[in-house]
Amino acid sequence: MQMKPDNWNLKTDQAIKLQNQLRSRLISSLPEGFELQTLAGVDVSFPGPGVGLCVIVVLSAVTGEVLEIAHHSMKVTFPYIPGLLSFREGPIFVETVTRLKVKPDLYFFDGQGIAHPRGLGLAAHMGLILKKPTIGVAKSHLFGxxxxPGNEKGTWSPLKDDKGGIIGAVVRTRAGKKPVFVSPGHLIDVEHSIEYTLKYTTKFRIPEPTRLAHLWTQKLKKSL
DNA sequence: GCGACAG
DNA sequence: ATCTTGTCGC
Structure with missing residues (x-):
């Protein structure tokens, strides 16, 4: 039986089963004739217990100019459990993305893509719902x-699963600083995930799209 | 049983 | 993620 990727009313054991089923639907290559015109960064903050605030920043892939910012806050019930982050942040993200006028060609998420115990981290799961290319750029390690990697900016080393398969990369986006964990979500491969991550990480350690989303998530949290 | 453990 | 200001350093 086919389960919907946006079924959030699940207990932890059922959520894990859903991840195991959804992973087979992932596509590991860019769509035919893919053209990157607009990209987005997503982040979620928690203004208080049981409340989440999501921000999506859309930028021009050419000029880097901010084209649109959407945000939404709502009650969150699923707890944070390593490996089940999408069930906590997914609901609010899905609600927020409906408020976007511009539909981005690519999304950057603050978390893992397929570099996950069951191959379905936040970015991969959201990609299946969006049916758009997604990349996961996590600030710390979860799986693999x-x-x-070397100490110079742009240097990276492969992230491998238990069988040696490459599921992502540990990328040094800033010389001498802690690397980020990059892995493809849906509709993209490891190589392009690294390429785009480096291309859109300019001044800081985190890619501009998600870095800006995070700044807004913190700023809006205070004005509530 | 003992560690590891995205945000 | 969140609790929390100024401060040392590149």
């Missing part, structure tokens, strides 16, 4: 084996 790797060697520390």
């Amino acid at each position: 084996h790797y060697e520390e």
Whole structure:
């Protein structure tokens, strides 16, 4: 039986089963004739217990100019459990994305893509719902084996699963600073995930789209 | 049983 | 993620 990727009313054991079923639907290559015109960064903050605030910032892939910012806050019930982040942040993201006028060609998420225990991290799961290319750029490690990458910006080392398959990369986006964990979500491969992550990470360690989304998520949290 | 553990 | 100001350093 086919389950919907946006079924949030599940207990933890059922959520895990859903992830195992959805992983097979992932496509690991860009759509035919893919053209990157607009991209988005997503982030979620928690103004208080049981309340989440999501922000999506859309930028021009050419000029880097901010084209649109959408946000929404609502009650969150699912707890934070490593490996089940999409069930906590997914509902509010899906609600927020409906408020966008511009539909981005690519999304950056603050979390893992397929570099996940069941191959379905936040970025991968949201990609299946969006049916758009998604990339996960996490600030810390969750799953996979790797060697520390070189110390220069742009250097990276592969993230591998238990069988040695490459599921992402540990990328040094800033010399001398902690690397980020990049992995493809849906409709994209590891190589392009690294390429786009480096291309859109300019001044800081985190890609501009998600970095800006995070800034807004913190700013809006205070004005509530 | 003992660690590891996105945000 | 969140609790929290100024401060040392590149």
